[in-house]
Amino acid sequence: MDPDVVTTQRLEMTRLADGKKMINHYVLDGRIGKGQHGQVSKCHDHLHTNRIFAMKAVKRDNPKAKRERQYKQLRQQNLPPRRDHVPVVDGIRTAEQEIRKEIAIMKKCRHPHVVRLYEVIDDRKNDTIYMVMEYLGGGEIHYTNGNNQPILTVEQTRRIMRDAILGLEYLHHQGIIHRDIKPANLIWTSGHDRVKIADFGTAHFSYAQRLSAAQSEGQQASSSEEDPILLNDADLAKRAGSPAFLAPEIVWEYTDGNPQPRPPVTKAIDIWALGVTLYCFLFGKTPFRPPGTYSLSEWTGYQCTCNQDWRAPSTMGYDKVRTGGRHPPEEEIERGELGPVVIHLLDHFLKKDVVERITLEEVKANRWFLLDLPNPSTWLEITSPNPIQVSPQETSDAMSTLRFRWARWGRSRGGPTVASTSASASGTNTATTTGETTPNRFTATRLETTITPTPPSSKSTASGGGGGIAKRLAALLLRGSPSTPTTPTSTSPSSLQNPSSSSHHSSVTNILGIRVHRSQNALVTEKKGERPKKAKAKRVKLNNRGGVVSEPNEPHGLRRIRSDRDADAERERREKKQRERERRKRAKASASTQPPSQQTTLTPSAQSKGKGKGKGKERQRVEGNDHARRESPSPSTPRPPTAPVSIPNASSVHAPSPSRARSGSMRSLATGDQRAPSPGGKRLTGLISTITHWRPSSRGSLSGSPVEERKKEKEKEEKRRDPKLSSSISSKRSGTSESDIEFANPYRSTEDLTTTKMPSEQIPRTNSQGRPSPSSRSSSSAALFALRSGSSGSRSGSASPPVISPTFATAVMSGGVTDVIPTITGISSSIGSTSSSSFGGLANRRISSWDQGATADPDSRSLTSSYQSDDFDDEYDQDGLGVSAVDYYNYGLPTANGSGSARPGGGGIVFMRDEVDANYSGSESDGSAERDDQGTYEGTLESTVEGRAGGSRYCGSDHRGTPNEDDGLTFSTKKRREGT
Numbered sequence: 001m002d003p004d005v006v007t008t009q010r011l012e013m014t015r016l017a018d019g020k021k022m023i024n025h026y027v028l029d030g031r032i033g034k035g036q037h038g039q040v041s042k043c044h045d046h047l048h049t050n051r052i053f054a055m056k057a058v059k060r061d062n063p064k065a066k067r068e069r070q071y072k073q074l075r076q077q078n079l080p081p082r083r084d085h086v087p088v089v090d091g092i093r094t095a096e097q098e099i100r101k102e103i104a105i106m107k108k109c110r111h112p113h114v115v116r117l118y119e120v121i122d123d124r125k126n127d128t129i130y131m132v133m134e135y136l137g138g139g140e141i142h143y144t145n146g147n148n149q150p151i152l153t154v155e156q157t158r159r160i161m162r163d164a165i166l167g168l169e170y171l172h173h174q175g176i177i178h179r180d181i182k183p184a185n186l187i188w189t190s191g192h193d194r195v196k197i198a199d200f201g202t203a204h205f206s207y208a209q210r211l212s213a214a215q216s217e218g219q220q221a222s223s224s225e226e227d228p229i230l231l232n233d234a235d236l237a238k239r240a241g242s243p244a245f246l247a248p249e250i251v252w253e254y255t256d257g258n259p260q261p262r263p264p265v266t267k268a269i270d271i272w273a274l275g276v277t278l279y280c281f282l283f284g285k286t287p288f289r290p291p292g293t294y295s296l297s298e299w300t301g302y303q304c305t306c307n308q309d310w311r312a313p314s315t316m317g318y319d320k321v322r323t324g325g326r327h328p329p330e331e332e333i334e335r336g337e338l339g340p341v342v343i344h345l346l347d348h349f350l351k352k353d354v355v356e357r358i359t360l361e362e363v364k365a366n367r368w369f370l371l372d373l374p375n376p377s378t379w380l381e382i383t384s385p386n387p388i389q390v391s392p393q394e395t396s397d398a399m400s401t402l403r404f405r406w407a408r409w410g411r412s413r414g415g416p417t418v419a420s421t422s423a424s425a426s427g428t429n430t431a432t433t434t435g436e437t438t439p440n441r442f443t444a445t446r447l448e449t450t451i452t453p454t455p456p457s458s459k460s461t462a463s464g465g466g467g468g469i470a471k472r473l474a475a476l477l478l479r480g481s482p483s484t485p486t487t488p489t490s491t492s493p494s495s496l497q498n499p500s501s502s503s504h505h506s507s508v509t510n511i512l513g514i515r516v517h518r519s520q521n522a523l524v525t526e527k528k529g530e531r532p533k534k535a536k537a538k539r540v541k542l543n544n545r546g547g548v549v550s551e552p553n554e555p556h557g558l559r560r561i562r563s564d565r566d567a568d569a570e571r572e573r574r575e576k577k578q579r580e581r582e583r584r585k586r587a588k589a590s591a592s593t594q595p596p597s598q599q600t601t602l603t604p605s606a607q608s609k610g611k612g613k614g615k616g617k618e619r620q621r622v623e624g625n626d627h628a629r630r631e632s633p634s635p636s637t638p639r640p641p642t643a644p645v646s647i648p649n650a651s652s653v654h655a656p657s658p659s660r661a662r663s664g665s666m667r668s669l670a671t672g673d674q675r676a677p678s679p680g681g682k683r684l685t686g687l688i689s690t691i692t693h694w695r696p697s698s699r700g701s702l703s704g705s706p707v708e709e710r711k712k713e714k715e716k717e718e719k720r721r722d723p724k725l726s727s728s729i730s731s732k733r734s735g736t737s738e739s740d741i742e743f744a745n746p747y748r749s750t751e752d753l754t755t756t757k758m759p760s761e762q763i764p765r766t767n768s769q770g771r772p773s774p775s776s777r778s779s780s781s782a783a784l785f786a787l788r789s790g791s792s793g794s795r796s797g798s799a800s801p802p803v804i805s806p807t808f809a810t811a812v813m814s815g816g817v818t819d820v821i822p823t824i825t826g827i828s829s830s831i832g833s834t835s836s837s838s839f840g841g842l843a844n845r846r847i848s849s850w851d852q853g854a855t856a857d858p859d860s861r862s863l864t865s866s867y868q869s870d871d872f873d874d875e876y877d878q879d880g881l882g883v884s885a886v887d888y889y890n891y892g893l894p895t896a897n898g899s900g901s902a903r904p905g906g907g908g909i910v911f912m913r914d915e916v917d918a919n920y921s922g923s924e925s926d927g928s929a930e931r932d933d934q935g936t937y938e939g940t941l942e943s944t945v946e947g948r949a950g951g952s953r954y955c956g957s958d959h960r961g962t963p964n965e966d967d968g969l970t971f972s973t974k975k976r977r978e979g980t
C-alpha cells in the first residue's frame, strides 16, 4: 500500500476569477479523457503551478455505468453488436464499488510503468469521487491510421511493449490482474519517452496470486482488512475487459465443442491481452476478426478468439518489416531475423491454451525485447520485482545456519580499500611449495549478454508469483531456446580487474542470491601465538621460496566460521589430529637428528606448538609487504622441491587453488566495490552460506611427493623408536582412511562444464621479487551474498531475509558470474577452480561436489591437503565473532556516468573470502615444513549477515563490532564453534 496516497474527506469546489474550477487546491485545466467510468481532467496545484496532475472524477452512482450493466444483460441474450474496445463488466457492482476497488488497487501500485495515484478526494456529501493521479501528457497510444494500417514502427512497438511488460509484471507481482490491457490503457508520458499502464477500473486483486508473490518474498500477504473491497478469485471468471482483448478462457463458452472443464482464469489473461495489443501495434488492427470485417458483433469476436487462428500479414509495423508469414521457417527464427522472431513471439503470446501461453518472465528474456539494451542481464535483474530467492527450507538440508553481524575490522589493520581489493585481483594463487607462481587456472565465463530467443513453450503457471526460482535461473543461465544456445564468453581481462566497471555491475546484477563457499587456494598461514620473530622467519623462508607475504592491511580477513554441523565428526577429527600431532612431535624430535638436506618440504605448513586444540590455534601475524620485501630471498637460499603436480589440460580445467593455510586462516567477505548507502543507514540483512567440505586426500594425492617421502621416513623413524605406535599407524594406513581416498578427476568427465580458457594476459604474474603478486596471498571462499535493504531486506521489515540460492550458486559455479568478481583473486580463482565439479553437485544440491572439486585435481589435492580442519583462531573465537572484514560490492543500476551503481537500499554481493596468509611457510625454524594438516574438513555452514549501511562505499569493521563512524557498512559474525 502506497503510504503516500492521501485520502481527503473534505471537498471544496471553487470557481476562480478566470472561470476555472478549483477542487480543493487543484485547479482544473480542461478535460483530457473520458471513459466509461468518468472523465479525466488535467489540473495543477494552485500554489505550485508547475505541479500538474490528472484528476479522474467518477460518480458514485454512475448512470453510464448503470446503463452499461443493463446493456450487458441484454448482450447476454446476444442482442446488439457493440464496439470491441468498450469494456464490459459482468456482475452487478455499483459504480461506487468499482471506484473503490480501483482506488484500492491503485494505492498498491508504485512503479515507473504504472500510473500513480496521489490523492483521493472522497467527501461523502458529494456524489463524485476524485482521484488525483500523475499526469501523463503523451496521451494514449494510437496504433492505427484509421485504415487498419499500423502507424508505429517495430522499434517503437518494442519499446512500448517493454514498458508495458514491466508494468504488468509489477502488477502481477502485487497480485493484481489488470483485465483491461489494451492500447488505450497504455499512456505516454509527456515526453513520449515512457509508457504507463492506466485504468484499473476492471482490475482484480487476486489473493491467491498475492499470496504466492508474498510467499516468494517471505512477506505477509496483506490482510483482508486492508483490502476490504477486493474481489474473490471466483470473480475472475466473470467477463471483464474489452471484447477484442479478452482471452479465450474468459469467453470459453464460445469455443467450438465447448470443451470441459473450463480453463482456469489467471493472470495469463493479461498476457493474452498484451499479445493482442502487440498485434495491434504491429498490424494496425486486432487479430481476431474475420477477414474484411471492420466491426463485428461481440459474439463473432469471441467466436474468432476461441476458434480461429490469427493471420500474419506479410509485413509488420509502419516500417514494413517482413514477417515471414504466420508460420515463418524455423531457420529464419533461429537466425534471428526480426520479422520471424516477432511472429514467433506473438505466437506464444496468443496461445489459446493458457498453459502454453508465454509468461512475462519469458517475454522479458526474449531476444527481441532485449535487442537494444546495453546490458540485458542487468536489465533483467534490476527490473525484476522478485529477486531470486530460495527459502530457508530449500537450503536447510545442505547448510546449517550461523548468524553474524557486520562489525568493523579495526585491529591492527588499516582501513581496507576497494583499491587494495582491486589490486589483489590481478594476482594469483600461488603454489608456494614450488616457489613458482601457479597461474590461476580458473576459467571465467560471464552471463551471456547476447540476445537469445525466448524459450518456446514454457509453461505458464496459473497463479504463480512474480518469479519462480527455477524459471529465473533458467532465464539467467540459459536465456534462450535450445535452438539458439547461450554462448558463454570469456570474461575480459578488464572485467576481471575492474570491479567498478559497468560490465562488472552488469553481471552482478544478474545474480541475486547468496553463495558462499570455501576455496581451496589458501596458501600458508601463520599460527596464532607464534612469536613475531618466528613468524618473520617463516615469512623470510616463504619469500625465499617465492611465496607470498600477506599484507597487514589485507582487507579480506574474514575468519573461518565454524559449522554447527558435523560437530561429532569434527571432534573426532580433532582428537585424531591431536594424536597425530603428538606423534609428530615425537617424530620430529627424532627427525631433528637428520641433516637438514633430508628435510624436504612440499607445502609450507607450520606445526602447532605447545598448545592443545582449540586454544592451541596459532596465528601468525602478518606484517606487510614492505616488511617482506626487506626480507626478500637471498640468492643463495635453496628453493624447495617442486611439488609433483600434473594437471591434465591445465589451461582449461578449473584447478583448485593452492593449499589453504592450516591454522589462523580467516575468512573475509569481499563484496562489490561500491554500494549506494542505504537510506538512513538501514539495516541490511542477508544470509551467507558457506560450504566447506574438504577432503584433502593428501596422502593419496601426495603419493610419491617429498612430503610423503618425509612422512614415510618419519614413520620409519617412529617405528624404530616405538614399534607399538608404528604398528597402529600401519594398521590405520591399511584401512581406508579419508585421506586415502582417491577421487576421480571430475574434469575429465565434465569438460563440457568447463568454460572458457582464461586469457593468458590474466594469468597472474610474479612480481619483481619473483613472488606472486600480493593479491594472490589470499585465497577465497567466495561468498556471494545478496544484501537487500529496505523493507524487504530489513530485519524488521521482512519475515525472511535473503537467503542463499543453491541454484544461484550453481550459476556461480558454472562460471556464469565470474565476471562479477573481477578483482578479488581468491574469489575468482575459487569460483573458477571449482566450477566444473561443483556445477553438477550444486545443481543436485549436493555440497559434496565441492569437496570433489577440491580434491579431484592432483594439484589441488596436494595443496588443499595443507588445510586444517581446526583452523579457527581462538583469539577471535572467544568472542564468537568470526568475520573480520568485508568488502562490499553494490550491484544495481549504474549511475549516470556509468561508473558506480546507485541503488539506494538495493542489493549487494558479498564475497566471503578466506584470508590466506601466503607467507606462512609452514616450516619450522629448522627448515622443515611440517605437515600437520592431513586432516579433513567437512561441513557446511550458513551464516546470516546483518549489516548496517551508512554512507561510505567501503568499510571494514572490527570483528568485535567496534563501529567506525566513517564506515558505511559494518558487520560481524556470530558463529558457533563446535568440537572445542
Ligand SMILES: Nc1ncnc2c1ncn2[C@@H]1O[C@H](COP(=O)(O)OP(=O)(O)OP(=O)(O)O)[C@@H](O)[C@H]1O
Residues within 6 Å of the ligand: 032, 033, 034, 035, 036, 037, 038, 039, 040, 054, 056, 087, 115, 133, 134, 135, 136, 137, 139, 140, 184, 185, 187, 198, 199, 200, 201
Ligand atoms: N493519468 C492520466 N494522465 C493523462 N491522461 C489520462 C490519465 N488517466 C486517464 N487518462 C485519459 O483519460 C482517458 C480515460 O481514462 P480511464 O481509462 O481511466 O477512464 P475509464 O472511464 O476507466 O475508461 P474506460 O472506458 O477505458 O474504462 C484515458 O483513455 C486517457 O486518455
